Amino acid sequence: MGRLSVNLAGVELANPVMPASGTAAYGQSMAQQLDLGALGAFVIKSTTAHAKEGNPRPTTAPTKAGWLNAIGLKNPGIDNVLAEKLRWLAQHYPNLPIVGSVAGATFDEYVAVAKRMASAPNVQLLEINISCPNVAHGGLAFGTDPQTVQRLTSAIVTAVNKPVFMKLTPNVTDIVPIAQATEAGGASGLTMINTLTGMGIDLKTRQPILANGTGGLSGKAIHPLAVRMIHAVRQQTKLPIIGVGGVFTPEDVLEFYLAGANAVQVGAATYGQPTACTDIITGLPAVMDQYGIGSLSQLITEVQG
Template identity: 50%
Template sequence: MVNLNVKLPGLKLKNPVMPASGTFGFGDVAAAQKYDLNKLGALVIKTTTPNKRVGNPQPQIAVLDDGVLNSVGLTNPGVEQVINEKLVALKKLYPNLPIIASVGAEDEAGYLTVTNQLSRARLVDALEINLSCPNVAQGGMTFGVHPKMVARITSAIKQKVKLPIYIKLTPNVTNIQEIARAAEDGGADGLVLINTVMGMRIDIASRKPLLGNNIGGYSGRGIKPIALYLVHQVRVATQLPIIGMGGIETASDVVEFMLAGANAVEVGSAHFHNPLVCPEIIQALPRVLDDLGVSDINDLVGQVKFN
């Protein structure tokens, strides 16, 4: 019998697989209606901000052969509605499913507002602090590239809330190890990486970018080698638990990320091509591990053997 259980701060996961923030809404999108979400290790909800956001100009998403470009801009109804409507409904349907709330804001005060309200509501098990969103004019991207700012915001949140906090890191930096250590110094309980890589595609007939906001975050299988490299770089720089992401589509991809140093994973862009990708990965994992002679998935973490 292969063990898929993973324990992280604040989270007891029956397996290491969860949908990434933004791909499953608040458990209320069409894909979430296709199977029992209790099969998941956890669910990461769409990023929540202090107030309602309508997001960036349309089109916000371009699905490509090798990934997805998005410039959604953190569209969400604001923290009060998320708590009173979205999370209450989700918790009623899935009272035992671990839930991670993704948090975004334009300034430190905004991060504290959202995290405090989510913590007091007692409807989520952990907080994913999105300090690295490339699709908003202020906030995330500015914060996530400066180690001192990452440490300061992490520390400020940690002092105010009782929930475990996971800091989401951007790949759009010179030295991701420095950012990871800053989050650790600030008291982070874990890390999530990588967020999207900045990108653009152009329609040659109109000569206009595919996205209404011109540029956006690129995700999917095209960034997987980058993500694996950066997960390993962070693993050797810190002992914090890592939730890895970036181009995961199969059970073998999950194994790769764990060998690189991830303790669990999030699946994002693959949902655009297959809404059942998470349960299919979870179902395939025992067979893949058995073929590899692995009886406990946790034994894979950081066990890459370099040439």
């Protein structure tokens, strides 16, 4: 094992860095900016049973300390993803572990898409986006009720033969019971955190800056919140955690590790710096030297026991 290598639920990664779901679509554009093969893994855009057009524009806007986005799960649907997007990744990057992000509006859709996603040979992990509105229960996100989370996790885990990571929403009073519910449902790991619900208003038009009104806040502003939530969840579970939220530098990566993470995702940083993922990977060894860290696996053992 290399100095940066990590093991996520039995899947070996050469390094812990991957793009956050939705920030690099299905890889074709990012591949023009950097070598996808240098990434620890690649997380595809959240995919649903059928194509979705997403929300009306504008769907993204900068804020004082991050980005607001309300893309609305725009994606071409699982049929297209299997036939084209994942096939392209397999042809051009056959050794790159792919994390298949799954979304849905009902239990049945989640399970059906997860089964189809798991059938792709290059998809080694599933990431379940449970920040989606539950259309059967008034639009509240699936991920806000522990009982619902446990049932959904169990249904997906039973239906697939690959590790299932549940992506937790921070838009709850206490994230720990949600994490515990995923573990009780048989999840192999956690991704945390998703964006926080926010809003911006244009002083000239007096209207929200996003057509959707509210959107998910990402970027540097949410990093301390992610650190706090990862730390809290780590006290209660041994499941591997993929940390996400305001990762811009190697130092941010190591801070997540000290909170209890096993790998990281990079999102908003790529908007202004397309090579942020590989820049962080390249810079990690020197920063690890600075803080006397021999390897990430050793750091995990030190922090998590």
